[in-house]
Amino acid sequence: MLNILLSGGRAPATLELARAIHKAGHTVFIAESLRGHLSQPSNAVAKNFYVPPPRQQTSAFIDALKNIIIENRISLLIPTCEESFYIAMGSDELPCAVFVESFNKLNQLHNKWSFVINAVANDLYAPETMLIKNRDDLYHTYAQWRDLVLKPVYSRFAEQTMVRPTLKLALSTLKFDAASPWVAQEYISGRKYFTYSICHNGHITAHATYPSTFTARRNAAIVFQHVDHPAIFKWVKAFVEKNQYTGQIGFDFIETQDGQLSVLECNPRATSGVHLLASHPEFVEALLNPDLNCITPIGHQSHMLSTPMLTHGLPTALKNGQFRSWLKTFLSSDDVVVNFSDPLPALLQSRSILSHLTSALKNRISPFEAATFDIEWNGEQPTS
Numbered sequence: 069m070l071n072i073l074l075s076g077g078r079a080p081a082t083l084e085l086a087r088a089i090h091k092a093g094h095t096v097f098i099a100e101s102l103r104g105h106l107s108q109p110s111n112a113v114a115k116n117f118y119v120p121p122p123r124q125q126t127s128a129f130i131d132a133l134k135n136i137i138i139e140n141r142i143s144l145l146i147p148t149c150e151e152s153f154y155i156a157m158g159s160d161e162l163p164c165a166v167f168v169e170s171f172n173k174l175n176q177l178h179n180k181w182s183f184v185i186n187a188v189a190n191d192l193y194a195p196e197t198m199l200i201k202n203r204d205d206l207y208h209t210y211a212q213w214r215d216l217v218l219k220p221v222y223s224r225f226a227e228q229t230m231v232r233p234t235l236k237l238a239l240s241t242l243k244f245d246a247a248s249p250w251v252a253q254e255y256i257s258g259r260k261y262f263t264y265s266i267c268h269n270g271h272i273t274a275h276a277t278y279p280s281t282f283t284a285r286r287n288a289a290i291v292f293q294h295v296d297h298p299a300i301f302k303w304v305k306a307f308v309e310k311n312q313y314t315g316q317i318g319f320d321f322i323e324t325q326d327g328q329l330s331v332l333e334c335n336p337r338a339t340s341g342v343h344l345l346a347s348h349p350e351f352v353e354a355l356l357n358p359d360l361n362c363i364t365p366i367g368h369q370s371h372m373l374s375t376p377m378l379t380h381g382l383p384t385a386l387k388n389g390q391f392r393s394w395l396k397t398f399l400s401s402d403d404v405v406v407n408f409s410d411p412l413p414a415l416l417q418s419r420s421i422l423s424h425l426t427s428a429l430k431n432r433i434s435p436f437e438a439a440t441f442d443i444e445w446n447g448e449q450p451t452s
Contacts, residue, residue: 069093069094069095070094070095070143070144070356071094071095071097071140071141071142071143071144072089072094072095072096072097072142072143072144072145072146073097073098073099073133073136073137073140073142073144073145073146073164074086074089074096074097074098074099074107074145074146074147074148075098075099075100075133075145075146075147075148075149075151075152075155076100076147076148076149076151076338076443077098077099077100077102077105077106077107077108077113077116078100078102078105078106078107078149078420078439079106079148079149079338080106080340080343080373080404080405081148081338081339081340081342081343082098082106082107082148082149082338083106083107083110083112083404083405083413084342084343084346084404085146085148085338085342085346086098086107086110086112086113087110087112087346087407087410088346088347088351088352089112089352089355090112090113091112091352092352092353094352095114096112096113096114097113097114097115097116097117097136097140097142098113098115098116098117099116099117099119099132099133099136100116100117100118100119101118101119101120101121101122101129101151101442101443102420102423102424102427102442103118103423104416104419104420104422104423105420105423106405106413106417106420107413108419109412109413109415109416110410110412110413111409111410111412112410115140117132117136119132119133119136120132121442121443122151122154122155122442122443123154123441123442123443123444123445124442126154126157126158127158129151129154129158130154130155130157130158130161130162133145133155133158133162134161134162134163137162137163137164138163142164143164143165144164144165144166144167144356145162145164145165145166145167145168146167146168146355147166147167147168147337148316148337148338149337149338149440149443150224150337150440150443150444150445151443152168152174152315152336152337153171153174153175153178153445154443154445155168156168156169156170156171156174157171159171167314167315167316167355168314168315169313169314169315169336173311173313173336174336175445175447177311177317177334177336178222178334178335178336178445179221179222179447180197180219180220180221180222180223180251180333181197181199181221181249181251183333183334184197184251186311187307187331190306190307190310190311192303192306192307192310192331193303193329193330193331194330194331195253195254195256195330195331195332196253196254197251197252197253198212198251198252198253199221199249199250199251200218200242200244200249200250200251200252201244201246201249202244203239203244206235206238206239206242206252207235209252210235210238212254213252213254213255215232215254215255216232216233216252216253216254216255217229217230217231217232217252217253217254217255218230218233218238218242218250218251218252219250219251220248220249220250220251220446221248221249221250221251221447222248222445222446222447223446224335224440224444225284225285225287225288225436226285226287226288227285227436227437229287231255232255247447247448248446248447253332256322256324256330257324257325258322258323258324258325258328258330259279259280259322259323260279260280260287260320260321260322260332261277261278261279261280261295261297261300261320261321261322261323262277262278262279262280262289262318262319262320262321262339262340262341263275263276263277263278263300263304263318263319263321263339263341264276264316264317264318264338264339264340264341264342264344264345265304265308265316265317265318265341266315266316266354266355267308267313267314267315267316267317268314268358268359269312269313269314269358270308270309270310270311270312270313270314271308271309271358271359272304272305272308272362273353273354273355273357273358273360273361273362273363274345274348274351274354274355274362274363274364275301275304275362275363275364276294276341276342276344276345276364276365277294277295277296277297277300277301277341278292278293278294278295278340278341278344279293279295281293281397282372282377282380282381282384282385282394282397283380283381283384284373284376284379284380284381284436285380285436287320288376289340290372290373290376290377290380290381291370291371291372291373291377291381291397291401292340292341292343292344292370292371292372292404293344293368293369293370293371293401294344294364294365294367294368295368296364299327299329300319300321300329303319303321303329303331304319307319313336315336315337316336316337316338316339316342317334317335317336317337318334318335318337318338318339318341319331319332319333319334319335320332320333320334320335340404343371343404344365344371345363345364345365347365347366348363348365348366350363351363369402370397370400370401370402371401371402371403371404372397372398372401372402372403372404373403373404373405374398374403374405374406375405375417375421377394377397377398377401381394381398382394405417424438424439425438427441427442
């Protein structure tokens with residue numbers, strides 16, 4: 069049995085990983101820069117460690133991980149959120165196996181412009197995309213498309229994404245910065261899908277696909293139900309093989325009514341699809357065994373995050389006349405945080421919410437932005 073260190077304990081996906089790894093007989097430790105994080109009170113976690121914020125204190129963060137690994141005889145470190153970039157940056161200094169890709173490859177996939185270039189270069193379909201660095205680029209984009217989507221090259225959860233904005237609105241909103249360009253893509257109407265895969269050197273050992281039904285904000289899924297979608301799996305399999313990817317990875321897709329599938333962006337980290345796979349008896353083996361045949365979720369049970377379903381899903385459903393659909397989904401879905409054999413994360417999750425609110429007030433940002441403020445990677449130079 070292994071001593072396994074997880075980072076990013078604030079994420080429900082990390083809590084899911086901790087419970088599954090603990091159930092498989094391993095000892096779980098968590099390193100997190102957010103005090104009172106969601107996974108902290110879980111009985112699946114042997115010990116929690118507070119570490120410096122990776123985005124603001126990168127060197128101190130890596131040093132803290134190094135000490136935790138040595139003192140607790142950690143065999144494997146599994147990053148889960150965007151702290152993955154900082155861990156990848158310092159992975160050569162860490163005295164254990166680290167389940168993460170190289171920093172350069174992570175950055176290439178997280179960057180929405182270079183990701184599309186990568187896909188096209190490997191003969192994989194992606195929608196036409198244009199890089200916007202200045203006003204002239206923006207004017208050219210609007211000459212090309214009337215309906216389009218604008219988003220920062222570095223962003224997550226559709227943060228700052230503008231869907232079908234007028235040129236006037238785009239001109240007043242975009243701040244043209246050479247270090248933080250935007251991308252534009254032609255607006256495509258269709259159904260969105262998200263994926264989650266575990267990969268070892270280009271081989272997928274676990275995979276889940278789930279449609280977008282209810283979301284927080286524009287693109288953060290809060291309901292998860294596996295669907296079999298061979299075309300999406302074929303695309304993901306080809307991309308992972310061509311890039312010889314190792315680690316956890318997710319993609320956002322959109323499918324038009326006539327069946328045209330387009331990949332929108334890549335998330336080279338854990339995504340909520342982990343909730344669909346964690347109950348599989350070979351799930352932890354998929355993390356540890358690079359030769360395992362690919363597993364997929366057992367059954368099609370719906371899962372959800374009940375708090376954002378109430379705070380985001382319900383108001384949106386009422387606004388769009390979808391209350392009956394929302395109610396049916398809410399009553400038929402399992403909450404991924406609630407676990408009667410591990411009750412404290414659900415009972416004490418208000419602490420985690422309070423920590424995000426405190427960070428939002430302190431840094432004068434929205435609570436949604438505060439959720440990743442200290443761990444996100446936006447292409448900037450790391451700090452010491």
